Amino acid sequence: MGTDAGESAAEGTDAGESANVRADVAGASGADRAAGGAGVAVGPPAPPRTGVAALSPRYQVGAAVALAAVAVAACVHLGMVFLSLAPANTVTKQHGKAIEDWVYPEFEQNWKLFAPNPLQQNIAVQVRAEVRTKDGDLRTTGWRDLSARDGAAIDGNLLPSHTQQNELRRAWDFLAATHGTDNRPVGLRGALSETYMRRIVVMRLHREDGIGREGVVQRVQVRSRTTGVQPPVWSREQFSDKPAYRVLPWWTVTADEASGGVA
Numbered sequence: 001m002g003t004d005a006g007e008s009a010a011e012g013t014d015a016g017e018s019a020n021v022r023a024d025v026a027g028a029s030g031a032d033r034a035a036g037g038a039g040v041a042v043g044p045p046a047p048p049r050t051g052v053a054a055l056s057p058r059y060q061v062g063a064a065v066a067l068a069a070v071a072v073a074a075c076v077h078l079g080m081v082f083l084s085l086a087p088a089n090t091v092t093k094q095h096g097k098a099i100e101d102w103v104y105p106e107f108e109q110n111w112k113l114f115a116p117n118p119l120q121q122n123i124a125v126q127v128r129a130e131v132r133t134k135d136g137d138l139r140t141t142g143w144r145d146l147s148a149r150d151g152a153a154i155d156g157n158l159l160p161s162h163t164q165q166n167e168l169r170r171a172w173d174f175l176a177a178t179h180g181t182d183n184r185p186v187g188l189r190g191a192l193s194e195t196y197m198r199r200i201v202v203m204r205l206h207r208e209d210g211i212g213r214e215g216v217v218q219r220v221q222v223r224s225r226t227t228g229v230q231p232p233v234w235s236r237e238q239f240s241d242k243p244a245y246r247v248l249p250w251w252t253v254t255a256d257e258a259s260g261g262v263a
Contacts, residue, residue, distance in 0.1 A: 077107070085109055124148060124225040125172050127201040130250070133215040141211070143223070146204055171197050172224065183248050194251065197222060202257050216258050223247040 048054070052063050083092055084103040092099060103109075124147035131139050146168055154160040175197050178190040185191050201220055205211045224246045231237040 077102075081107060081109060120229045122227050122229060123169075123172065124227075125168050125222065126225060127205065127220055127222050129202075129205055129211065129217050129221075130219040131211060131215045132218050138218070139215070141209075144205070144209065145225075146201065149208065168200060171200055176224075183246070198251050198253065199257055202253055206259075212259070217253050218258075219250045219252050221248060221250045 052060055055063065080099055080102045083089075083095075083099050086092065124145055126143045126145050126147070128143045129141050131141060133139055150164045150168055153164045157164075171193070175190075175193040178186055178193045180186055185194055198220060201222060202217055205217065205220070211217060226244045226246070227241065228239055230241075231239055
């Protein structure tokens with residue numbers, strides 16, 4: 001009898017707990033339905049916005065305007081560079097000055113490597129000088145190959161300087177383009193190219209040869225040594241390995257140049 005009563009009491013307790021659990025589940029379901037009915041989103045929170053989307057509308061408009069301005073500038077630049085390289089046409093004839101002002105000298109392009117007839121010569125610039133020694137004697141130095149020095153500085157250098165690569169080469173191209181076959185300057189640009197080349201070679205004689213310790217440079221003479229690039233073995237092109245020289249007249253060094261740029 002006692003045992004039966006205990007079992008009945010335990011069953012009553014279990015029934016009460018089951019009723020409580022069902023009530024909790026029903027309450028939770030009702031709360032969820034109520035939340036859904038109230039328009040509250042149920043689920044994981046939305047990820048935070050990043051990039052431009054995280055900006056306020058005013059800053060989003062500013063970013064869009066800036067991006068559009070950069071895109072327009074890039075298109076204009078590419079168009080100007082294309083017109084500077086394209087064959088003569090109506091646009092370049094009418095707006096050639098504006099195109100040159102935009103492209104030169106910062107964005108100048110050189111496509112000789114991809115031309116139908118690429119460069120097939122090596123041109124070396126060499127210089128010698130007349131030096132008034134401290135004893136009063138006039139001495140003529142031997143030829144210094146400045147291009148070979150630049151080449152040695154560039155060879156194996158992962159980050160060669162712009163000066164080593166282009167200064168002397170561009171100076172010679174400038175001089176050759178503004179001088180006639182008689183090595184005389186043509187116009188004001190010809191005289192300017194002579195001054196530019198003369199200052200470069202005198203500066204290098206002082207800096208690389210220490211010629212200022214021997215005396216004062218009175219005159220300099222520049223020449224080019226041109227040799228052909230050997231064609232490939234399968235080519236039938238005739239090749240001459242004999243160098244050709246172009247010797248310019250002696251140039252008198254001015255007093256401000258004689259110091260080699262050293263005050």
